[in-house]
Amino acid sequence: MKKTIVLSHPKLAESAVQSFLLEGLNWLDAGVNIIKLDQKLLRSTLSLAEQRELILNSAEVFLQFPLYWYSAPASLAQWQEELFTDKFVHDLQEKNKVQPATLAAVISMADKSADFGAGARIGRTISELLSPFQAFAEKVGFSYRKPFIIEQFNYQTPKQQERTLIEYLMYIADADASFEQRSEWLLAQLTKIEQTANSAILRDYLQQQLDEYRLLDATLGEIKNDRE
Amino acid sequence: MKKTIVLSHPKLAESAVQSFLLEGLNWLDAGVNIIKLDQKLLRSTLSLAEQRELILNSAEVFLQFPLYWYSAPASLAQWQEELFTDKFVHDLQEKNKVQPATLAAVISMADKSADFGAGARIGRTISELLSPFQAFAEKVGFSYRKPFIIEQFNYQTPKQQERTLIEYLMYIADADASFEQRSEWLLAQLTKIEQTANSAILRDYLQQQLDEYRLLDATLGEIKNDRE
Structure with a gap:
C-alpha cells in the first residue's frame, strides 16, 4: 500500500522547510506520492479522479502544511x-472498513x-x-x-534541522518502534544515500545517538545487576 | 461603531438558510455591513483596503459560514x-487596545x-x-x-425557522440581557416591520413567548410570596 502526502502551502517554492523535507523524502526506500497544492489553489497535476484513486490505495495519508x-x-x-464528494466519502468509508488507513497531520509553525x-x-x-x-x-x-510538529524551523541550527529531517523521515516511514530499531532502520537507509556533506552530518549525528543509547543501555544493565 | 458580517459560503445563492438570514437582517434597526465570499473565492465588491477600514471601524465582527x-x-x-497582513494585524491590535471589538462565529450545520x-x-x-x-x-x-449555532435548518418547520431567525437577529443585535428586555427589543423592531405574512407569524410567536414569560414570572412571584 502507498503513502501519500498532501502538501498545502501558499508559496511552496519560497518555503525553506518544505523544500528541505521534500529533498529528504528522496532518501526513503519506498516512494511517496505527493499532491502539491499552492496559494493559487492550482490543482495538482493529477486529475481529481486520479487523486481519489491514489487516496483509496494509500495506507497512510499525510496532510502537510504550515x-x-x-x-x-x-x-x-x-x-x-x-475531492470529498458524498460518493467518494462513501467509497472511502467502505474501503476503510476492509483496509483501514491512517491520516496524519505534519505541521510546521513559527510558534513554539x-x-x-x-x-x-x-x-x-x-x-x-x-x-x-x-x-x-x-x-x-x-x-x-x-x-x-516542526517548530521554528527557520531558527534552528543546521544540525537541529538535520535532526528534524531524520525525525520527519522516521515519522513518514512509521519507524516508531524502540529507539534502537529506529536507529537500525535509519542506518539501513543511510547506507543507500550517496556520500554528500549532508549525509556525513547525518551519519555523525546518528552515530552519536547510537553511542549515547548504548551507554545508557549499559548503565541501566549495571543498575539492574546491582539490585539482583 | 459598526457591525460587519463576513459571510463565507461555497454556493451562497443556493443556500436556503443564508438567504433567509440575509433577508431578516433588513429588519434590524442599525444597518449591518456584509462582506460576501463564495466558492470561487471571488472577492467582495469592496477592495482589501476598504475591507480593512471596515474591520477597523467595527465594534463587532461576525464570521458566518456553514x-x-x-x-x-x-x-x-x-x-x-x-486581508490579515502583518501590518494590518498590528494596526488592528493597536486599535483594539483602545477600542476593543468582539469576534463571533455564526455557524450553520447539518449535524445536531x-x-x-x-x-x-x-x-x-x-x-x-x-x-x-x-x-x-x-x-x-x-x-x-x-x-x-444553527442546526439542521432544512429540517426545521417554518415556525422553527422563524424562531431561529429571531434568535439570530437578537444575537446580531447583541440583545442578550433578560428575556423580557430581549422581547421588548424585538417588539420595538417589529413595530417597524411592514405587515407581511412572515411578520404576522413573528408577532404570534413573540406574543406567545411573552405570555409564557409573564405566566412564569407570576408563578415565581407566588412561590416567593408563599415562602416569605
Whole structure:
C-alpha cells in the first residue's frame, strides 16, 4: 500500500522547510506520492479522479502544511471541498472498513509548542486546533495518528534541522518502534544515500545517538545487576 | 461603531438558510455591513483596503459560514490569508487596545449539537472545532464571543425557522440581557416591520413567548410570596 502526502502551502517554492523535507523524502526506500497544492489553489497535476484513486490505495495519508491562522492554508480546505464528494466519502468509508488507513497531520509553525494551551500565549492546545482534521479522519474511516510538529524551523541550527529531517523521515516511514530499531532502520537507509556533506552530518549525528543509547543501555544493565 | 458580517459560503445563492438570514437582517434597526465570499473565492465588491477600514471601524465582527469538514469553507481561510497582513494585524491590535471589538462565529450545520463531544458520533466539541477562530480573535485583540449555532435548518418547520431567525437577529443585535428586555427589543423592531405574512407569524410567536414569560414570572412571584 502507498503513502501519500498532501502538501498545502501558499508559496511552496519560497518555503525553506518544505523544500528541505521534500529533498529528504528522496532518501526513503519506498516512494511517496505527493499532491502539491499552492496559494493559487492550482490543482495538482493529477486529475481529481486520479487523486481519489491514489487516496483509496494509500495506507497512510499525510496532510502537510504550515499553520496559518491556527489551521491549514485555504488550498487544503478547497481540496477537501472538491475531492470529498458524498460518493467518494462513501467509497472511502467502505474501503476503510476492509483496509483501514491512517491520516496524519505534519505541521510546521513559527510558534513554539510551549506557547499553546490554557494559560499560554495561544490559549488552546495544538490537539484542539487540529481537531477538525481528526473529525474529518474519523468521518471518512481513517484512524487519526498523533501529528508531527516542526517548530521554528527557520531558527534552528543546521544540525537541529538535520535532526528534524531524520525525525520527519522516521515519522513518514512509521519507524516508531524502540529507539534502537529506529536507529537500525535509519542506518539501513543511510547506507543507500550517496556520500554528500549532508549525509556525513547525518551519519555523525546518528552515530552519536547510537553511542549515547548504548551507554545508557549499559548503565541501566549495571543498575539492574546491582539490585539482583 | 459598526457591525460587519463576513459571510463565507461555497454556493451562497443556493443556500436556503443564508438567504433567509440575509433577508431578516433588513429588519434590524442599525444597518449591518456584509462582506460576501463564495466558492470561487471571488472577492467582495469592496477592495482589501476598504475591507480593512471596515474591520477597523467595527465594534463587532461576525464570521458566518456553514460547517464544512468541521471548519470554515476555503474562502474564509483565503480571506484571512489575504486581508490579515502583518501590518494590518498590528494596526488592528493597536486599535483594539483602545477600542476593543468582539469576534463571533455564526455557524450553520447539518449535524445536531448533541452529536458533538467525547463519546458522541463526532468526538470533539464545537468549541474545540472552532478553536482556530478563538485563537485568531485573541491574536488580533478581539474578544471572542460564544458562537451562534444553527442546526439542521432544512429540517426545521417554518415556525422553527422563524424562531431561529429571531434568535439570530437578537444575537446580531447583541440583545442578550433578560428575556423580557430581549422581547421588548424585538417588539420595538417589529413595530417597524411592514405587515407581511412572515411578520404576522413573528408577532404570534413573540406574543406567545411573552405570555409564557409573564405566566412564569407570576408563578415565581407566588412561590416567593408563599415562602416569605
